[in-house]
Amino acid sequence: MSSISPQILKKRKRHVLIALISIPSILLLFNLWGWSFYLQAKGFLDEELGKRLISIAAITSLQVSPELIKSIEERTIDDEQAFNFREYLATVNEENNLESVFIIDKEKNYILDAGYVHLEGEKYHCLNISDANRILDASLGKSSCSKLYRNGSQMFKTGFAPLKDASGEVIAILGVDASPEFLRALSNIQNTLIFFGIISLVLGVLYVLVLLAVINGFEAMFHAEKFASLGRLSAGMAHDIRNPLQIINTTYESLRKRHLPQDIEDEMFDYIPDEIKNLNKKINDFLSQTKDTPLKIKLNNLKVLLNHIIDRMSPDMERATIRFNNHIEPKINEFYFDAQQMEGVFQNLIRNAIEAMPDGGVITIKAYPYKGGKQFVAIEIADTGHGINKRDQKKLFEPFFTTKEHGYGLGMSIVFRIIQKHGGEIKVKSRPNQGTTFTILLPWKQEG
Numbered sequence: 001m002s003s004i005s006p007q008i009l010k011k012r013k014r015h016v017l018i019a020l021i022s023i024p025s026i027l028l029l030f031n032l033w034g035w036s037f038y039l040q041a042k043g044f045l046d047e048e049l050g051k052r053l054i055s056i057a058a059i060t061s062l063q064v065s066p067e068l069i070k071s072i073e074e075r076t077i078d079d080e081q082a083f084n085f086r087e088y089l090a091t092v093n094e095e096n097n098l099e100s101v102f103i104i105d106k107e108k109n110y111i112l113d114a115g116y117v118h119l120e121g122e123k124y125h126c127l128n129i130s131d132a133n134r135i136l137d138a139s140l141g142k143s144s145c146s147k148l149y150r151n152g153s154q155m156f157k158t159g160f161a162p163l164k165d166a167s168g169e170v171i172a173i174l175g176v177d178a179s180p181e182f183l184r185a186l187s188n189i190q191n192t193l194i195f196f197g198i199i200s201l202v203l204g205v206l207y208v209l210v211l212l213a214v215i216n217g218f219e220a221m222f223h224a225e226k227f228a229s230l231g232r233l234s235a236g237m238a239h240d241i242r243n244p245l246q247i248i249n250t251t252y253e254s255l256r257k258r259h260l261p262q263d264i265e266d267e268m269f270d271y272i273p274d275e276i277k278n279l280n281k282k283i284n285d286f287l288s289q290t291k292d293t294p295l296k297i298k299l300n301n302l303k304v305l306l307n308h309i310i311d312r313m314s315p316d317m318e319r320a321t322i323r324f325n326n327h328i329e330p331k332i333n334e335f336y337f338d339a340q341q342m343e344g345v346f347q348n349l350i351r352n353a354i355e356a357m358p359d360g361g362v363i364t365i366k367a368y369p370y371k372g373g374k375q376f377v378a379i380e381i382a383d384t385g386h387g388i389n390k391r392d393q394k395k396l397f398e399p400f401f402t403t404k405e406h407g408y409g410l411g412m413s414i415v416f417r418i419i420q421k422h423g424g425e426i427k428v429k430s431r432p433n434q435g436t437t438f439t440i441l442l443p444w445k446q447e448g
Helices: 006-062 066-073 079-095 129-139 181-259 269-290 302-321 338-355 411-421
Strands: 098-104 110-113 150-153 154-156 158-164 170-178 297-302 321-328 334-337 363-371 375-382 425-431 435-443
Touching: 006 079, 006 170, 006 181, 006 334, 066 079, 066 170, 066 338, 079 098, 079 110, 129 158, 129 170, 129 297, 150 158, 181 269, 297 302, 297 338, 302 321, 302 334, 302 338, 302 375, 338 363, 338 375, 338 411, 375 411, 411 425
Parallel strands: 321 363
Antiparallel strands: 098 110, 098 170, 150 154, 158 170, 297 334, 363 375, 375 435, 425 435
16 A cells, blocks of 8 residues: 555645745745844934934034135135145044045035045035935035935935024035945945845745655655555456456356367357456456556657557547647657657547547647757647546546546556656646647657
C-alpha cells in the first residue's frame, strides 16, 4: 500500500501552502515596517534639522549689522573688515558642519558667499520649489527652512533668516545649507532598507520556488507510489484470478475426457477454453498497462510515429465522421524518446478524442518547438467534443478515475506516468461542449 494517503497528501500540501503564504507575508510586513521606520526617522530628522538650521540662521543673522550689508553691496567695505566677516561665516560653517553660508538680496542675487563658490551679483538658483516659498517667508521677516530634498545622490536642506535694518525692514536674507554629512545616517538607513528589500525579494522568490517544487514532489511521489501500489494490487488480483481459471481449465479437460468421446465435438465444451483464453488475455493486457516498464530511450522520428498512429486509426475516425487536421512543424525532426510507450500515450488520447465526439467533429494535432526554461517539443491533441468539466479535470490523471460508463480509469494515469518518466508534463484545457486540448511537453533532446 502507498505510504502517502490522499488525506496525508492534502495535509502536507496544506502545511506547505500555509508556509508559502506566511513566510513571504512576514518578509513583506518586515520590509513595510522598515520603510515605515525610515519614513518616521526621515520625518523626525527633517523636523529637527529644520529647527537647527533656522536657529543657526537666526543667531548668525543677529551678528550681521545692516551697515555691513550696505557696505558690502556698495563695495565700500575695507579689506580687513571683509576678511574678518568671511572668517566669522567660515567659523559658523565649520562649527555647525554646514555645506555653505551665504547672503542674498530680496531679488535672490548673491551679496556674499562665504565659500567663494558664487560671485556677488550672481543669481541664486532654487533647487526646490520649497526654497522659493521659504525665501519669500524670509523676505517678509519670518525665519524658515526648505523641505528635505535630493540633488543627485545627496540630500540637502536650507535654512533662511531675514537681515533687517534699524527700522525692522528686511534688507537681505541669510541662508545656511546643511551638509550631506549631516544626513549620512539617513542615507545609510535608506540604502540598508533597499538592500534588505532586494535580498528579501530574492529569498522570497527562491523560497516560493522551493516550496512549489516540494508540492510537485509530493504529488509526484503520491502518483508514483499509487501507481506502484496499483501494479502490486493488479499482480495479486491476476494471481488470484488465474488460479481459479487454471482449476476450471483442468476440470474442463477432466470432464471432457470422462463424458465426451475424443472424436465428438461439442460447442458447449469448446466455449469454455475460448473464454479462459479470453480472460487470460484481458489479465495480461491489464498487467501490461499497470506494470511500470523502464523507458527505452532511442532516437525516434515524431512525425513518422504520429502518421503511423493516424493511419492505423483512420477507419475508426471515418466511421465516426471525424475529420482530422495534422500540422507538425518541419523543425520537429528526430529526438530521443521511447517510441513504444509514447505510441500508447498518443493512441490513448486520440481514442478518447474519438469517443468524445459521437456525432462527429474535428481532431487537430500540432507539434512545435516550445521553450520553457529548457527546450521542449509541444504536441497538442485537440478535439471539438463534449469537453471535461473543471471538477473532473483535477482528478483526470488519478488511477481508477473515469467518466466513461465502461472503463477502468487507468488510461490517463498511465499517460501521465509515461510522460512524467520522460521528464515532461501534460496539460489539459477544456470547456463543456467546446472541446478539449491536451498539450504534451517532452524534452527536446537531439543528441544521445
